[in-house]
Amino acid sequence: MSTQPEISQLVDHLFRHESGRLVAVLTRIFGIENLELAQDVVQDALVEAIHHWQYKGVPDSPSAWLFRVAKNKAVNQINKGKKKIPYSSDVMHYLQSKWTVTPALEHLFSEEEIQDSVLRMIFACCHPAISADSQIALALRTLCGFNIPEIARAFLTTEENIAKRLVRARKSIREDKVAFEIPAGAELEKRLDAVLATIYLLFNEGYNASNGNELIRYELCEEAMRLVQIVAGSKMVRFKENAYGLLALMYLNASRFKARLDEKGNILTMAQQDRSKWDANLRDKGLACLNEAGKDNKIGFYHLLAGISAHHSMAPDYKATNWQAILYLYDCLVNIDNSPLVLLNRSVAVCNVRGAEKAIEELQRIENIPSLKNYHLLYSTKAEFYIQLKEYSQAADCLERSIRLTSVPAEKQMLQIRLDSCKIS
Amino acid sequence: MKDFLLILRTEGNVWTDLSPEQLQHHIKNGGAYIGRLMKEGKLKSANPVDKGSRIVTSANGVLKDGPFNESKEVIAGYFLIQANDMDEAVEIAKANPIFNDISTRIEVHPMMPIGE
Numbered sequence: 001m002s003t004q005p006e007i008s009q010l011v012d013h014l015f016r017h018e019s020g021r022l023v024a025v026l027t028r029i030f031g032i033e034n035l036e037l038a039q040d041v042v043q044d045a046l047v048e049a050i051h052h053w054q055y056k057g058v059p060d061s062p063s064a065w066l067f068r069v070a071k072n073k074a075v076n077q078i079n080k081g082k083k084k085i086p087y088s089s090d091v092m093h094y095l096q097s098k099w100t101v102t103p104a105l106e107h108l109f110s111e112e113e114i115q116d117s118v119l120r121m122i123f124a125c126c127h128p129a130i131s132a133d134s135q136i137a138l139a140l141r142t143l144c145g146f147n148i149p150e151i152a153r154a155f156l157t158t159e160e161n162i163a164k165r166l167v168r169a170r171k172s173i174r175e176d177k178v179a180f181e182i183p184a185g186a187e188l189e190k191r192l193d194a195v196l197a198t199i200y201l202l203f204n205e206g207y208n209a210s211n212g213n214e215l216i217r218y219e220l221c222e223e224a225m226r227l228v229q230i231v232a233g234s235k236m237v238r239f240k241e242n243a244y245g246l247l248a249l250m251y252l253n254a255s256r257f258k259a260r261l262d263e264k265g266n267i268l269t270m271a272q273q274d275r276s277k278w279d280a281n282l283r284d285k286g287l288a289c290l291n292e293a294g295k296d297n298k299i300g301f302y303h304l305l306a307g308i309s310a311h312h313s314m315a316p317d318y319k320a321t322n323w324q325a326i327l328y329l330y331d332c333l334v335n336i337d338n339s340p341l342v343l344l345n346r347s348v349a350v351c352n353v354r355g356a357e358k359a360i361e362e363l364q365r366i367e368n369i370p371s372l373k374n375y376h377l378l379y380s381t382k383a384e385f386y387i388q389l390k391e392y393s394q395a396a397d398c399l400e401r402s403i404r405l406t407s408v409p410a411e412k413q414m415l416q417i418r419l420d421s422c423k424i425s
Numbered sequence: 426m427k428d429f430l431l432i433l434r435t436e437g438n439v440w441t442d443l444s445p446e447q448l449q450h451h452i453k454n455g456g457a458y459i460g461r462l463m464k465e466g467k468l469k470s471a472n473p474v475d476k477g478s479r480i481v482t483s484a485n486g487v488l489k490d491g492p493f494n495e496s497k498e499v500i501a502g503y504f505l506i507q508a509n510d511m512d513e514a515v516e517i518a519k520a521n522p523i524f525n526d527i528s529t530r531i532e533v534h535p536m537m538p539i540g541e
Contacts, residue, residue: 093470094463094468094470097470097471097472097473098472098473099455099459099471099473099502100459100463100468100470100471100472102452102456103456103457103459103460103463104460104463106456106460107460107463107464
């Protein structure tokens with residue numbers, strides 16, 4: 001018999017991996033307006049699993065066991081709720097006929113249909129009717145099996161705040177009649193863009209800032225990669241170049257995840273990172289996806305960003321970086337998206353190809369754009385250019401401004417170190 | 426795709442007249458048949474008829490209802506399916522494994538779509 005900690009560890013693991021799939025199938029059955037009910041039934045099944053396994057031991061296939069329990073609970077729920085809850089789902093009538101109930105359940109719990117339900121859930125969670133921060137909270141809760149305290153920890157906010165976001169998300173689903181379906185035709189591509197944008201946001205939440213909770217942040221990145229894998233792997237999605245482009249970008253960036261910080265938690269720049277800490281396995285996965293993304297000769301936003309990331313990944317050291325190629329990719333990127341942020345990142349490539357003076361000129365052209373004016377990275381980037389030109393007092397001004405503008409402690413710290421070195425020089 | 430209503434008439438009742446083994450066989454094969462139609466997206470709905478049917482008739486402008494008296498043939502249930510044409514609908518009806526379990530007739534009725 002397994003000990004209790006072993007069982008709860010196993011259940012935790014199972015929960016992460018199977019709860020999203022189970023909630024998706026049960027939502028297909030109950031209808032999306034009963035999303036909370038689907039979550040409750042899954043939770044119930046897990047609790048039952050823990051109790052049962054404590055006494056009888058863990059079965060050979062815990063996953064199949066869990067699905068069977070959830071299936072039975074779903075049937076009980078339907079029979080119990082027939083008069084109370086109006087289920088809107090398109091499969092409900094199958095489940096209320098003696099002839100079709102068993103074949104329908106077998107059908108819905110088949111691997112193919114589970115994946116179909118999960119994809120429906122991805123499209124529902126990333127529906128444009130739901131605000132971006134609620135989309136991410138909802139995706140983590142329903143698709144990734146995160147509980148509310150975990151989501152709150154990942155976003156440095158209170159549990160109450162996350163609970164509110166989830167309530168708002170469910171309200172939008174009800175009021176805007178978000179359908180639990182995979183959009184068809186031209187609508188699919190439009191909605192797919194929105195799905196990828198949400199998942200990219202989720203990834204960046206995990207990747208960008210640092211607050212000492214590196215473990216949970218890496219999990220956000222992993223979940224984001226898993227969700228794009230589902231989208232890219234689906235037969236329903238015909239045009240996959242953007243999904244593969246995004247997946248490539250995520251793998252390549254994630255390959256540097258563990259090298260981003262030093263042992264004190266300070267952020268390291270690309271030039272400072274210990275490249276032996278880069279994960280070759282993730283890099284290779286990223287390069288394979290990049291190849292996949294380029295198959296139909298259409299080049300999109302994520303594809304270009306992934307291309308830039310790949311050049312960094314392939315350089316043996318910072319000096320050997322192919323900046324000429326990176327600048328070329330940035331020039332292509334500007335044609336698709338000439339947002340100030342892209343121009344800011346491009347200036348780093350300009351600096352390495354054409355020199356710091358040219359790069360400062362580039363920044364001077366964009367630094368009055370409202371969205372950049374109070375963006376700390378604009379000033380820290382500019383400071384690096386001044387440091388290259390040995391104009392330390394200008395650099396120090398920029399760094400001071402940047403420190404005032406950021407709220408992330410690790411970033412403040414890194415900028416302070418840079419500022420101190422300017423003052424010595 | 427067109428809708429077809431399949432009405433199943435059996436001599437005797439599968440639920441009461443088959444032996445437990447026969448019934449188990451019937452449920453297993455019937456389930457596989459229904460599952461296949463579902464997977465192919467051809468089944469809209471299917472239901473067996475419960476006991477206690479009644480019939481409403483009009484005689485000289487007066488509506489009356491009474492028990493639905495079945496002879497030895499009973500309406501076992503219906504399937505509402507989608508098929509490309511009548512030929513396909515007939516093939517689907519022929520594939521119903523209920524024919525192996527009990528004497529059965531299946532009526533295949535095309536449903537009139539909107540605009541015809």
